[in-house]
Amino acid sequence: xxxxxxxxxxxxxxxxxxxxxxxxxxxxxxxxxxxxxxxxxxxxxxxxxxxxxxxxxxxxxxxxxxxxxxxxxxxxxxxxxxxxxxxxxxxxxxxxxxxxxxxxxxxxxxxxxxxxxxxxxxxxxxxxxxxxxxxxxxxxxxxxxxxxxxxxxxxxxxxxxxxxxxxxxxxxxxxxxxxxxxxxxxxxxxxxxxxxxxxxxxxxxxxxxxxxxxxxxxxxxxxxxxxxxxxxxxxxxxxxxxxxxxxxxxxxxxxxxxxxxxxxxxxxxxxxxxxxxxxxxxxxxxxxxxxxxxxxxxxxxxxxxxxxxxxxxxxxxxxxxxxxxxxxxxxxxxxxxxxxxxxxxxxxxxxxxxxxxxxxxxxxxxxxxxxxxxxxxxxxxxxxxxxxxxxxxxxxxxxxxxxxxxxxxxxxxxxxxxxxxxxxxxxxxxxxxxxxxxxxxxxxxxxxxxxxxxxxxxxxxxxxxxxxxxxxxxxxxxxxxxxxxxxxxxxxxxxxxxxxxxxxxxxxxxxxxxxxxxxxxxxxxxxxxxxxxxxxxxxxxxxxxxxxxxxxxxxxxxxxxxxxxxxxxxxxxxxxxxxxxxxxxxxxxxxxxxxxxxxxxxxxxxxxxxxxxxxxxxxxxxxxxxxxxxxxxxxxxxxxxxxxxxxxxxxxxxxxxxxx
Amino acid sequence: xxxxxxxxxxxxxxxxxxxxxxxxxxxxxxxxxxxxxxxxxxxxxxxxxxxxxxxxxxxxxxxxxxxxxxxxxxxxxxxxxxxxxxxxxxxxxxxxxxxxxxxxxxxxxxxxxxxxxxxxxxxxxxxxxxxxxxxxxxxxxxxxxxxxxxxxxxxxxxxxxxxxxxxxxxxxxxxxxxxxxxxxxxxxxxxxxxxxxxxx
Numbered sequence: 001x002x003x004x005x006x007x008x009x010x011x012x013x014x015x016x017x018x019x020x021x022x023x024x025x026x027x028x029x030x031x032x033x034x035x036x037x038x039x040x041x042x043x044x045x046x047x048x049x050x051x052x053x054x055x056x057x058x059x060x061x062x063x064x065x066x067x068x069x070x071x072x073x074x075x076x077x078x079x080x081x082x083x084x085x086x087x088x089x090x091x092x093x094x095x096x097x098x099x100x101x102x103x104x105x106x107x108x109x110x111x112x113x114x115x116x117x118x119x120x121x122x123x124x125x126x127x128x129x130x131x132x133x134x135x136x137x138x139x140x141x142x143x144x145x146x147x148x149x150x151x152x153x154x155x156x157x158x159x160x161x162x163x164x165x166x167x168x169x170x171x172x173x174x175x176x177x178x179x180x181x182x183x184x185x186x187x188x189x190x191x192x193x194x195x196x197x198x199x200x201x202x203x204x205x206x207x208x209x210x211x212x213x214x215x216x217x218x219x220x221x222x223x224x225x226x227x228x229x230x231x232x233x234x235x236x237x238x239x240x241x242x243x244x245x246x247x248x249x250x251x252x253x254x255x256x257x258x259x260x261x262x263x264x265x266x267x268x269x270x271x272x273x274x275x276x277x278x279x280x281x282x283x284x285x286x287x288x289x290x291x292x293x294x295x296x297x298x299x300x301x302x303x304x305x306x307x308x309x310x311x312x313x314x315x316x317x318x319x320x321x322x323x324x325x326x327x328x329x330x331x332x333x334x335x336x337x338x339x340x341x342x343x344x345x346x347x348x349x350x351x352x353x354x355x356x357x358x359x360x361x362x363x364x365x366x367x368x369x370x371x372x373x374x375x376x377x378x379x380x381x382x383x384x385x386x387x388x389x390x391x392x393x394x395x396x397x398x399x400x401x402x403x404x405x406x407x408x409x410x411x412x413x414x415x416x417x418x419x420x421x422x423x424x425x426x427x428x429x430x431x432x433x434x435x436x437x438x439x440x441x442x443x444x445x446x447x448x449x450x451x452x453x454x455x456x457x458x459x460x461x462x463x464x465x466x467x468x469x470x471x472x473x474x475x476x477x478x479x480x481x482x483x484x485x486x487x488x489x490x491x492x493x494x495x496x497x498x499x500x501x502x503x504x505x506x507x508x509x510x511x512x513x514x515x516x517x518x519x520x521x522x523x524x525x526x527x528x529x530x531x532x533x534x535x536x537x538x539x540x541x542x543x544x545x546x547x548x549x550x551x552x553x554x555x556x557x558x559x560x561x562x563x564x565x566x567x568x569x570x571x572x573x574x575x576x577x578x579x580x581x582x583x584x585x586x587x588x589x590x591x592x593x594x595x596x597x598x599x600x601x602x603x604x605x606x607x608x609x610x611x612x613x614x615x616x617x618x619x620x621x622x623x624x625x626x627x628x629x630x631x632x633x634x635x636x637x638x639x640x641x642x643x644x645x646x647x648x649x650x651x652x653x654x655x656x657x658x659x660x
Numbered sequence: 661x662x663x664x665x666x667x668x669x670x671x672x673x674x675x676x677x678x679x680x681x682x683x684x685x686x687x688x689x690x691x692x693x694x695x696x697x698x699x700x701x702x703x704x705x706x707x708x709x710x711x712x713x714x715x716x717x718x719x720x721x722x723x724x725x726x727x728x729x730x731x732x733x734x735x736x737x738x739x740x741x742x743x744x745x746x747x748x749x750x751x752x753x754x755x756x757x758x759x760x761x762x763x764x765x766x767x768x769x770x771x772x773x774x775x776x777x778x779x780x781x782x783x784x785x786x787x788x789x790x791x792x793x794x795x796x797x798x799x800x801x802x803x804x805x806x807x808x809x810x811x812x813x814x815x816x817x818x819x820x821x822x823x824x825x826x827x828x829x830x831x832x833x834x835x836x837x838x839x840x841x842x843x844x845x846x847x848x849x850x851x852x853x854x855x856x857x858x859x860x
Contacts, residue, residue, distance in 0.1 A: 022728050022729075144726060163729070164726075164729065165728075165729065166725075166726055166727075168727075272695045272835070272838075272839040273692075273695045273696050273697065273700070273839075275839065275843075276842060276843055276846070277724055277725075279843050279847065280724055280727065280732065280843075280846050280847075280850065281724075281727045281728070283846070283847050283850045283851065284671070284727045284728050284730065284732065284850050285727070285728045287728075287850060287851065288729065288730070289728075
């Protein structure tokens with residue numbers, strides 16, 4: 001039933017004139033991008049101006065681009081007739097499906113839909129179905145949609161939502177070009193001026209024009225000599241001399257020479273208004289096409305750069321519903337704003353700059369939010385505390401390895417020992433060493449050093465998760481040149497923290513940043529610590545800080561007392577250094593106790609006071625033979641045998657233990 | 661008046677025929693009226709005095725139909741040429757998208773032409789419009805009169821057209837040059853569409 005697309009009706013056979021420029025451009029766009037460019041496309045023109053030609057050309061061109069496309073061409077009358085037949089045969093649904101499944105539906109002469117309410121309903125359903133699946137619909141009519149009598153309002157709205165283009169009658173130049181093309185196709189040759197004479201006739205339908213040409217060809221084929229221009233005019237029924245035929249440019253003839261047209265003859269009177277209309281259409285078409293082209297170029301340009309161009313495409317699809325120059329300028333301004341935002345974000349957090357928000361000029365506020373997030377995330381990470389100076393660490397035989405390798409780490413960050421892991425019991429100086437390293441690393445120009453406790457690291461992550469700010473939080477640490485984490489054993493059992501730490505570790509190592517960790521438990525022995533993290537920490541250098549030796553204790557006490565009283569009593573220093581202490585912190589506690597007692601009694605700290613405070617009021621008495629030694633709360637005896645301590649060294653050590 | 665309404669997809673061009681009294685402005689419109697198909701033209705409004713001089717103005721609306729998706733309308737106005745109707749001229753000139761200056765080619769009307777041209781410039785300036793920025797063409801009417809009575813287009817160009825705008829010799833009574841003038845001013849007006857500077 002479906003008429004085959006005529007092989008002659010292709011784009012290359014369509015002469016584009018001023019009046020058909022827009023229609024031809026729209027038709028090409030539809031053929032090249034069916035379902036996206038203009039949908040539906042509605043072409044209207046008086047009969048014989050090339051509607052059907054363009055319709056079929058769309059089908060040919062679309063198939064040439066994609067042979068798999070299903071193209072249906074049908075005139076409205078055939079559409080109606082076939083539908084009635086199908087419904088009569090109980091095949092209505094199959095008929096509907098056939099058109100709904102088409103990729104491109106070309107429907108000719110829809111003006112005949114007038115007063116056919118059922119057909120209009122069917123057509124409306126079809127349009128909706130096809131649009132839903134991206135199918136292209138092209139309609140033609142001999143009048144604008146609004147002029148089609150009793151045209152369904154909904155259908156009218158659908159059609160108006162696409163692109164409605166008219167084809168104006170060809171101007172002189174176009175008529176002449178058409179005649180040249182047709183003569184060439186026919187292999188006919190003419191005397192000079194013949195085609196011009198035909199083109200000068202006020203025939204504004206291409207069919208009429210070709211009919212006139214056919215007549216001339218027929219006369220010539222009759223065997224006589226080729227016609228000249230004058231004879232051609234006579235053949236076509238135009239009387240008078242060549243001077244009576246208006247010149248093509250529309251220059252009016254001399255006044256007073258006009259004569260009344262003879263009934264039945266083809267009048268050659270100049271159509272001044274038609275010429276005027278044609279020129280206005282030409283000018284306007286060029287202007288409209290001009291901005292349309294600019295918008296299309298802008299779409300191609302910005303899409304090529306990855307930006308969303310929905311706004312511009314909408315402008316093309318809807319037709320002119322806004323000042324195109326202003327719309328274009330606004331779009332470009334938005335792109336520039338996005339680029340500025342993106343550049344700022346990239347400087348703060350490189351990974352955030354890839355956000356799709358920076359490609360969507362219709363959602364600049366999202367990009368601005370991303371910048372805010374980046375700024376938040378880009379606040380400096382916590383630095384090492386300056387009170388923990390590396391030089392304050394007292395070197396001893398026990399910590400020499402740790403301090404030496406720490407210096408090496410500082411001297412060659414990211415390459416000497418990476419990661420550098422410090423282990424050791426509580427209070428041995430891990431935190432001091434960690435921050436001390438951090439302070440030295442921070443002295444390098446441009447260095448960004450993050451130094452924090454694992455507990456704070458987890459707390460920050462939890463807050464970032466709560467506020468949906470994980471990306472900027474990550475970015476904050478990923479840009480550091482050194483990352484130092486204290487008490488890493490505290491991340492044990494915290495899966496998300498370990499996950500983030502793992503990612504951060506890999507990122508920083510890849511970037512050559514230095515990592516330093518401190519842990520009270522050797523990495524391989526932390527319970528609940530992921531193997532992948534433990535193995536990475538063990539892959540660096542793990543050093544252990546031992547309990548402070550006497551020389552370290554002495555140095556610490558000397559420094560503390562010196563700082564408090566200007567000069568430390570060497571005997572007191574020696575006495576205190578001789579006291580057992582498992583950590584520097586314990587040594588500091590000893591000094592603080594002596595200091596507090598001396599202050600209470602308004603005396604300088606001395607050995608006697610220290611002995612009294614640390615060992616009791618009386619000088620140490622000989623240990624009574626036999627019998628339990630109590631913790632000093634026995635009084636008249638001990639209250640409970642279970643609570644008695646049988647082997648308690650002395651009160652000072654007990655207090656230190658309690659302090660811990 | 662807005663030249664282009666992108667929302668309603670309408671283009672309305674207001675073209676004013678300006679010039680000294682009896683130069684042929686109304687004749688231009690009458691000729692155009694006679695050539696526009698009935699369905700395309702509105703009623704030509706012409707308020708004339710008893711001696712057939714334009715008292716207020718002539719108005720001819722022309723509907724060009726849908727062009728490139730725009731409903732396109734031209735509104736052609738004339739102003740009364742007589743010196744004492746300047747208030748009316750100012751009124752009509754308001755919101756003009758383009759002006760056709762119709763000069764009388766008769767040598768004896770030379771001063772009237774100059775005076776009218778100056779008046780046009782002053783009236784535009786009073787409305788904040790620079791005549792150099794407004795689409796403008798000249799039409800030298802009555803070129804059909806005997807040569808010894810008129811100045812030819814070149815002479816009139818020398819005398820009046822110091823801005824070098826497009827000019828046309830015309831015989832409006834018989835239509836010569838009427839549509840050429842209209843086409844030229846229309847083209848200039850429509851070209852402003854591309855420039856994105858519709859006349860406010």
